[in-house]
Amino acid sequence: MKTGETVKVLLALTTAASMLAGCGSKTDTDTFRFANDTDIVGMDSTVVDDAMSFNAITAITDGLTTVDVKGNTIPGIAKSWDVSNNGLTYTFHLRDAKWANGDDVTAQDFVYSWHRIIKNAGNYAYMLGSEGASIKNADSLIDLGTTATDEQLNTLGIKATDDKTVVVDLEKNVPYFVGLMSFPCYFPQNQKFVEKCGKNYATKPEYILGNGAYKMTKWIKGNKATFTKNDKYYDAKSVKTKNIEMYLVQDPKTAAQNFDNGKVDYATINSTLVDKYKGKDTFKAIREGYLAYLICNFKADTTANKNLRHALSYAINRKDLCDNILKDGSQPATGFVPAQLCKSPSGKDFREESGKYVDYDVKKAQEYLDAAKKELGTDTITVDLLYGTDESPMDTFAEYLQGSFTKLKGLKVNMVATVKKDRIYNREASGNFQIACTRWAPDYADPTTFLNVLASSNSNNYGKWENAQYNSLLKQAQNETDVNKRWNELLEAEKVMMDDMPNIPVVQTGTAALQAKNVKGLVHNTVSTPYVFKYVTLK
Structure with missing residues (x-):
């Protein structure tokens, strides 16, 4: 592509780019370079x-709905939809869309993928059931999981009445249903392609197929993934940047250096770097929807003790952690449902209405700990604190908590360092932990996106907490048609949970990031997929 006539111009541009690098600008308007400290699993x-x-999958695939540049739900593969008078049947009318290999996107692609997530017993299969979209018959099929037959799966409340029509039947009215359809667990998959790939499906770019703004072209796990614009995308005119490069598992310090040197256009950084960059026009403190919290394992005698859990909660100075340690826009958590997630039928924020359930009080913390020691028959309680070293700032988060807990007389903390994948899929999933540092992001704008995590039937309830009153309240809310009664049931459910403190909320997280001045249109969601790259421009 480079001709001899343009060599001098290119050299001049290269020189200019190097001069501008420290200012967070560049002259390449074809490639957006994104650095993050986590991996594409x-x-x-x-x-x-x-x-x-989810960031990567959303870059290459659209669902029935998608989001606009402001993060609002808009039509995606479905150009329109109708809702029955009772709110239980949604009929989606598909636009003329193509998979990146040229195949038509059909209604059956959605049926196939929804069946497949149940058959795979995927961690997000529950989102099809009563704890998510409430698809007809989903709960019973999810219970069958990998044993579900094709005949049984055909009873799921989704049908392709023709190639362009998807009909979805619900068990109950779900006010946030249309928004849910932009979440990756509801995305379509091309059955012919998936079955041809077999066990190789989704393992390498040649075995990955999307219908969205980009195509994945390279993928080195733990290092880098590259994407290029999909010319078969139905909305290709809205995609202004030709390429995306994702730098994976990049240490924040390295990412910041690469940003300063003009090698990346966007980099997430940690609290140790905030003071260096705060005040510059390339620094961004972004409010996230994540809640960072501690999971307590109820299969372990120590963390099954209610007094110990309350002692741990009172020992945490959340404001100090946010203001002086994290410094990335994080805010102290006051309950398990974050602020600014959703509002009541009368327009009041859930967090404001529910109130404050946690506080910092060392004296109370010691009193609760002393009560726990007496109940457990010991002078010293030792707990293991599990955290991922590749989940910045969770390492800083864990170290702060260790310091807070060990200030209590008679409490010792063993730090158990691992990586995110091992933390979740090995240790937490198998119950091989006492206390785990984790976080949860909202999948949709409703209190249940957090409260459902602690339902006894939820696969993400790694601490195995069970409370009959809590489960009953959630069940009532799932079936409640009166919106005010439903809201009050959810308020009561959080109260029941926070009284027992099975999970200890710590902070509503923020993200500190560096963004080049010429980057526009990067969508950062507080709900659903964190980043949307479709609208990025480099001016």
Whole structure:
């Protein structure tokens, strides 16, 4: 592509780019370079459940709905939809859209993927059931999981009445249903392609197929993934940047250096770097929807003790952690449902209405700990604190908590360092932990996106907390048609949970990032997939 006539111009541009690098600008308007400290775990939307994988999958695939540049829900593969008078049947009318290999996107592609996530017993399969979209018959099929037959799967409340029409039947009215359809676990998959790839599906770019703004062209796990514009995308005119490069598992310090040197256009950084960049026009403190919290394992005698859990909660100075340690826009958590997630039928924020359930009080913390020691028959309690070293700032987060807990007399903390994948899929999933540092992002704008995590039937309830009153309240809310009664049931459910403190909320997280001045249109969601790259421009 480079001709001899343009060599001098290119050299001049290269020199200019190097001069501008420290200012967070560049002259290449074809490639957006994104650095993050986490990895793409997988590219199969019926299996994965981590944010970075969702970022990548959303870059290459659209669902029935999608989001605009402001993060609002808009038509995606479905150009329009009708809703029955009772709100239980949605009929989606598909536009003329293509997969990146030229195949038509059909209604059956959605049926196939929804069946497949149940058959795979994917971690997000529950989102089809009563804890998510409430698809007809989903709960019973999810219970069958990998044993579900094709005949049984055909009873799921989704049908392709023709190539361009998807009909979805619900068990109950779900006010946020249309927004849910932009979440990756509801994305379509091309059955012919998936079955041809077999076990290789979604493992390498040649075994990955999307219908969205970009195509994945290279993928080195733990290092880098590259994407190029999909010319078969139905909305290709809205995609202004030709390429995306994702630098994966990049240490924040390295990412910041690469940003300063003009090698990346966007980099997430940690608290140790905030003071260096705060005040510059390339620094961004972004409010996230994540809640960072501690999971307590109820299969372990120590963390099954209620007094110990309350002692741990009172020992945490959340304001100090946010203001002086994290410094990335994080805010102290006051309950398990974050602020600014959703509002009541009368327009009041859930967090404001529910109130404050946690506080910092060392004296109370010691009193609760002393009560726990007496109940457990010991002078010293030792707990293991599990955290991922590749989940910045969770390492800083864990170290702060260790310091807070060990200030209490008679409490010792063993730090158990691992990586995110091992933390979640090995240790937490098998119950091999006492206390785990983790975080949860909202999949939709409703209190249940957090409250459902602690339902006894939820696969993400790694601490195995069970409370009959809590489960009953959630069940009532799932079936409640009166919106005011439903809201009050959810308020009561959080109260029941926070009284027992099975999970200890710590902070509503923020992200500190560096963004080049010429980057526009990067969508950062507080709900659903964190980043949307479709609208990025480099001016």
